[in-house]
Amino acid sequence: MKKRALTILILLVSLVSNVQSKNNDGWYIGTKIGWSNFNLLNYKKMQDIKHDESTNAPIFGLFLGYEFNPYFGLEIENDTTGFFPHLMFQKSKEHIQANNVQISTKLSYPVTDDFRFYTRLGGMMFWENLASKEDLKKTFTKHSCLFPSLSVGAEYIFNDEFITRFDYTWKSSVENIMNLSKPTLGDAVVSFAWKFGKSKINDMFTSYTPETSNQQYVALNENINFPFNSTELRPISYDKLRKINNEINNIKSKKIYITLSGHTDRIGNKEYNQKLSEDRAYSIKNYFTSHGISENQINIQGMGNQYPLTDQVCKDIESRALLISCLAPDRRVEIEVSADQ
Structure with missing residues (x-):
């Protein structure tokens, strides 16, 4: 009973710490x-x-x-x-x-x-x-x-x-x-x-005055999360992607580059997770290209399960159902938008 209560507590902590x-x-x-x-x-x-x-x-x-x-x-x-x-x-x-x-x-x-x-x-x-x-x-x-x-x-x-x-x-x-x-x-x-007093870390533009006219800077960082063992986008993800797309269109630069880094949780073998992480990144790419962004502006990279956000939080969970819930923040695509100024 105590072990189950501890597991549930760890799950709640993981959600608080990692879902953005x-x-x-x-x-x-x-x-x-x-x-x-x-x-x-x-x-x-x-x-x-x-x-x-x-x-x-x-x-x-x-x-x-x-x-x-x-x-x-x-x-x-x-x-x-x-x-x-x-x-x-x-x-x-x-x-x-x-x-x-x-x-x-x-x-x-x-x-x-x-x-x-x-x-x-x-x-x-x-x-x-x-x-x-x-x-x-x-x-x-x-x-x-x-x-x-x-x-x-x-x-x-x-x-x-x-x-x-x-x-x-x-x-x-x-x-x-x-x-x-x-x-x-x-x-x-x-x-x-x-x-x-809300945090604006995730929706804040980070820009600065470059030393040269062609210096690149990071304009936007966002995450999109996915269901377990899936590349399907949730309805709430479409809402977030629409806002990201609008922000990209508002960037005053002729040269914009988007890097999509796909990730998975640790469940499954290395080869399968590598393919799944790439497919998740491609699902985001398909959204952007369908909204007018050129394929040449988008770079895809699959990270597999190499960079988890929940490595320490979820390590002692034995129940598969609780583990799947705890690892939710790992199932993501990181979106980085860069621009030349």
Whole structure:
């Protein structure tokens, strides 16, 4: 069990360390507003409410997050539920306000560079429980005050900076989960966020004033990743290639040269991987030539599995399925665009 947990941790570290994104890594901060349903919450001030009575309330929150790559991120948020009586349609008008803090991991599934689906897995505790020594002692017991949570949602990114998203979150006590009871809380939320402090390393042009008029400089470096044992381009790869092609067309130089270096993971023999790495590079070349770039401007080289990005991270993984996932950053074509100035 410990070995499997360590393997999964190594896999997550590999994804965080090696999968690169042009637009999606960095910090973001946002606000959320929505509606929460307290149907089965055994809250101190609500003990007299019957389980079949509806106890809905508005929810408002602030959150801070960091995305390591387009697929994985972390978030921390503070939510306040109940700015007016929960029992809006009942005689009781008692004001109840609950504050909680939640930490979660965010796993995203990009459809395009700007639109993606995601899930968040984490845990929530009310501030009053965090301040109680007795409640903290029960954190890892059946009667824990920790509420594991699961969210599903979709988000759209405007101009690489502004995020709007909608999600639904299920929260339930550990005891209810163990008893297979239905979720305690359900939050339907609309969120708005702003990205700041993002890394621009991968999409930054590196240029300088040459000493002579024909000196060459590197104008662009990018990676395109491939599925296991495949030369097929993913839909998200086409989005990225379109942007690269536009950037190439915007380079103010009559002499542009493109070097495509194909790579594979370590699974398979040397001869097969050499051929696979070349074929991956040719699939990128075919895209560029179909968009007006001359074959004479493109140089192909197959690297096989000689230059892995995950050599140390994935070396102890025995499960084939986990190994294939861990080695994903190695299955790539490196695109280097040079120009004479």
